[in-house]
Amino acid sequence: MPADATLDPAGSSLLDGTASGPAVAWRRAGVLLLAGFNLTLVQFLAMREIAALVGSNELVVMFVAGGYFVGLSAGYLVSERLSPATLAGLGVGSLLWHATTPFSVRAAAAWMISAGHSELVPPFLGLLVVIGFGAFYAVFLPRLIEAHPDRVASPQRAMARCYATELVGGALGLLVILVVTPARMSWIATMHLAGLALLLGLLLRVAAGGKVLLAAVPVAYVLVWPTADRASLEAHFRAAHRWAESRVLASEFSPYQRVDIVEARSRPGGGWSTNLYLNGNLLYGTRGLHRHNLMVAVMPNLMRPPGERRALVIAGGSLDNARYLAPQVDQLHVVEIDEAVVRLSRRFLQEPRGQFPTNWSLVIDDGKHFLGTWQGEPFDTIAVDVPVPTHLQTAMLHSERFFALAKSRLRPGGVFSISLAGRLDARRPGTNSASGRLAERIAAGLARQFEHVTVARLGGSDFAWASDRPLGQDLRALQAVADRFVATQPEGRQRFGQPRLKVLSPGLVSRQVAQVDPIREADMQLVLRLSLNKLKRRFYSDDPHLEKPEGHGEGKSGHSHDGHEASDHESGDHDEEP
Amino acid sequence: MSDSEATSMGREQGQGAVAWLAAAMGVWLALLQFAYFFLLEVRLSSRATSFFVALFFWLAGFLVGLNVRSPRVFVLLLPASLGAYYVARQVLGLFPYRLGILPVVGVCIAVSGALAGAFFPYLARRFLAVKWLLFHENNGFVVGLLLTLFGSVFAGRFFLDWAPVLGAVPVLALAWNSRERSLPALACQPMRH
Numbered sequence: 001m002p003a004d005a006t007l008d009p010a011g012s013s014l015l016d017g018t019a020s021g022p023a024v025a026w027r028r029a030g031v032l033l034l035a036g037f038n039l040t041l042v043q044f045l046a047m048r049e050i051a052a053l054v055g056s057n058e059l060v061v062m063f064v065a066g067g068y069f070v071g072l073s074a075g076y077l078v079s080e081r082l083s084p085a086t087l088a089g090l091g092v093g094s095l096l097w098h099a100t101t102p103f104s105v106r107a108a109a110a111w112m113i114s115a116g117h118s119e120l121v122p123p124f125l126g127l128l129v130v131i132g133f134g135a136f137y138a139v140f141l142p143r144l145i146e147a148h149p150d151r152v153a154s155p156q157r158a159m160a161r162c163y164a165t166e167l168v169g170g171a172l173g174l175l176v177i178l179v180v181t182p183a184r185m186s187w188i189a190t191m192h193l194a195g196l197a198l199l200l201g202l203l204l205r206v207a208a209g210g211k212v213l214l215a216a217v218p219v220a221y222v223l224v225w226p227t228a229d230r231a232s233l234e235a236h237f238r239a240a241h242r243w244a245e246s247r248v249l250a251s252e253f254s255p256y257q258r259v260d261i262v263e264a265r266s267r268p269g270g271g272w273s274t275n276l277y278l279n280g281n282l283l284y285g286t287r288g289l290h291r292h293n294l295m296v297a298v299m300p301n302l303m304r305p306p307g308e309r310r311a312l313v314i315a316g317g318s319l320d321n322a323r324y325l326a327p328q329v330d331q332l333h334v335v336e337i338d339e340a341v342v343r344l345s346r347r348f349l350q351e352p353r354g355q356f357p358t359n360w361s362l363v364i365d366d367g368k369h370f371l372g373t374w375q376g377e378p379f380d381t382i383a384v385d386v387p388v389p390t391h392l393q394t395a396m397l398h399s400e401r402f403f404a405l406a407k408s409r410l411r412p413g414g415v416f417s418i419s420l421a422g423r424l425d426a427r428r429p430g431t432n433s434a435s436g437r438l439a440e441r442i443a444a445g446l447a448r449q450f451e452h453v454t455v456a457r458l459g460g461s462d463f464a465w466a467s468d469r470p471l472g473q474d475l476r477a478l479q480a481v482a483d484r485f486v487a488t489q490p491e492g493r494q495r496f497g498q499p500r501l502k503v504l505s506p507g508l509v510s511r512q513v514a515q516v517d518p519i520r521e522a523d524m525q526l527v528l529r530l531s532l533n534k535l536k537r538r539f540y541s542d543d544p545h546l547e548k549p550e551g552h553g554e555g556k557s558g559h560s561h562d563g564h565e566a567s568d569h570e571s572g573d574h575d576e577e578p
Numbered sequence: 579m580s581d582s583e584a585t586s587m588g589r590e591q592g593q594g595a596v597a598w599l600a601a602a603m604g605v606w607l608a609l610l611q612f613a614y615f616f617l618l619e620v621r622l623s624s625r626a627t628s629f630f631v632a633l634f635f636w637l638a639g640f641l642v643g644l645n646v647r648s649p650r651v652f653v654l655l656l657p658a659s660l661g662a663y664y665v666a667r668q669v670l671g672l673f674p675y676r677l678g679i680l681p682v683v684g685v686c687i688a689v690s691g692a693l694a695g696a697f698f699p700y701l702a703r704r705f706l707a708v709k710w711l712l713f714h715e716n717n718g719f720v721v722g723l724l725l726t727l728f729g730s731v732f733a734g735r736f737f738l739d740w741a742p743v744l745g746a747v748p749v750l751a752l753a754w755n756s757r758e759r760s761l762p763a764l765a766c767q768p769m770r771h
Contacts, residue, residue, distance in 0.1 A: 372675030524730035
């Protein structure tokens with residue numbers, strides 16, 4: 001057997017113990033390095049893209065991760081049973097398959113939803129993750145350990161060297177992701193394809209023409225990406241979110257999520273709205289979400305006398321709060337963990353509207369870290385503008401521990417404001433358990449930290465304003481503040497409608513939170529339950545309000561660029577947990 | 579008893595116990611990783627930087643562990659890894675939100691990563707085909723992910739506090755039970771096609 005086995009038809013001597021020599025050793029190392037490199041990239045691609053397609057939450061993340069590792073097991077199991085020809089065929093098939101992702105996956109999911117089979121989307125994606133991402137690359141490590149010259153004499157050395165090589169490849173993949181950044185997902189996906197093409201080049205006997213073809217695949221992919229990415233995303237948004245028409249203005253992966261700015265309308269000829277989606281979840285663009293901002297961030301500040309308006313908004317990435325509050329307060333800090341959300345929101349949501357204020361400061365940080373390390377003057381108001389907690393990260397911002405931290409950063413008489421993600425007195429079947437009573441649990445945590453918790457209701461949602469002093473405003477005064485604000489805003493009526501507030505009686509609030517456990521910082525039970533409910537609503541429900549664009553059945557005309565009427569009760573992450 | 583009979587008996591005996599050890603180790607590693615992840619999220623910061631730094635330390639530890647030759651070091655890493663997690667937990671409890679202590683926590687994570695790395699060479703020669711080592715360990719990891727999911731749903735904070743200890747118990751027991759006595763070295767056959 002020649003030392004250089006490069007002429008071997010399908011790399012079979014590379015993968016068994018029959019070939020040796022420096023050239024073979026280098027090729028084996030190259031295969032392992034590339035397998036490790038691509039395993040990291042493909043896991044990243046799966047975790048981001050697949051999770052975003054189902055509206056990422058903690059449960060989805062865990063299932064995608066689990067599916068990926070099940071795929072690895074499948075690869076290990078069949079590793080030595082695959083003939084060289086089969087392995088080569090799987091490799092070429094993987095290359096062609098990955099040359100169509102994520103576009104084909106989005107299109108398939110969109111088709112299933114449009115055809116009325118949304119229930120097939122999660123299992124379809126789950127199956128894809130298992131067989132279509134890591135399984136192929138998992139074949140090489142066990143085979144090459146067995147083929148290592150030291151396998152008999154020193155199995156430990158064979159294992160250590162092969163695994164270390166694959167691990168170095170994995171670390172290189174991680175470095176690529178960090179350097180290139182998730183914002184350039186096309187580059188990451190292209191590098192994955194290039195790595196796969198290189199791996200196949202090492203495995204197969206490839207003539208010059210074949211090498212050109214292998215090299216052409218990643219080149220063609222990166223050229224096609226912009227068009228295919230936009231078209232597949234728009235198709236997915238139309239199907240998943242029931243838009244009649246949609247245009248993706250921006251789509252970018254940040255280290256945390258996929259950020260999409262989508263211009264859409266719910267019926268042909270209707271008004272266009274600009275919407276912000278984070279991991280496929282609607283976070284901005286509807287009247288309910290505008291009203292959310294009004295109640296969480298704007299009202300608590302407008303209620304305070306001038307000179308007592310040092311405001312902090314946590315997670316105000318859409319920057320609407322900056323627009324409304326900066327002219328009204330003495331000092332404004334906005335803390336947002338995701339720089340991409342702020343940047344894209346500023347460019348596509350705020351600047352087109354003009355007159356965006358500049359007298360406020362932005363801090364890119366995690367909200368609890370910011371408060372935990374804050375050394376400055378205490379705040380008069382702290383508003384937490386976060387969605388329903390389907391991630392551990394956002395659940396912690398609804399915990400009693402966080403409320404205590406926030407209280408320590410408030411001036412005496414300062415107000416802490418947060419959405420209760422629902423109605424405090426709603427009657428919901430099967431929600432007797434503490435984990436199901438989200439609004440009560442949030443309010444219970446507030447009640448333990450603050451002497452006075454005022455719950456105001458607007459439409460289908462309740463909002464809590466907590467302080468160590470009474471609010472000092474009755475309903476009439478609050479309504480007047482809200483009306484005055486809406487009247488003074490450009491497109492105020494279009495954005496906010498005619499908000500009619502209601503204040504729940506303190507007695508009712510006390511009764512609802514009595515005997516209810518607040519949310520603890522480690523409340524995965526709550527997070528997973530909410531995540532499961534959200535998945536059910538999205539894919540296994542006939543809820544007419546599910547992910548519904550504005551204006552369906554409302555009979556109202558469309559409005560200008562950002563005008564968007566809606567029913568008061570609408571879906572989206574800010575809305576109540578059913 | 580002939581050498582071949584002893585070899586055969588040792589191989590079969592080794593497979594059963596070490597297969598379970600591989601799976602148990604996979605479970606424990608999943609529980610440890612989730613516990614570290616949760617610790618950083620709650621006590622330090624949810625920013626991606628802290629996650630990637632933790633991942634870097636884990637990988638570095640893994641690489642170091644892979645090059646550990648002595649089985650004794652692996653055995654020492656078992657309790658050390660558990661201790662490292664609780665040291666990290668204590669440190670982060672004393673100094674929450676302080677990014678400056680990330681290197682200290684990182685070293686603890688690296689110790690746990692070193693255990694993961696040292697584990698594979700330690701068991702490599704106990705398996706007739708190394709794919710079974712990888713297969714069982716990976717399956718254990720998947721089971722660990724499911725246990726994390728259901729444990730945190732039904733047992734909540736208790737599970738998250740005690741998961742690293744709970745995961746260590748079967749590993750320590752199986753490691754003791756499957757320790758090599760005077761078994762002859764397994765004859766590993768090259769693969770046939």
